[in-house]
Amino acid sequence: MLMGAMMALLMTFVITLGKIGWQTDFRRAWTKAYALAYVIAVPVIHFRRHWPAS
DSSP, X not given: OHHHHHHHHHHHHHHHHHHHOSOXXXXXXXXXXXXXXXXXXXXXXXXXXXXXXX
């Protein structure tokens, strides 16, 4: 879970900053992006270990 949290944190920060810059609502936009990315990233990372190798 920590790996997913760190990945989502860093990626959403960089992408949100690049897209909207340092605006007054940056924190709100980043929080929404982080919450969505965390919900997606953590299960994908967790269940990827259980998928068969291709």
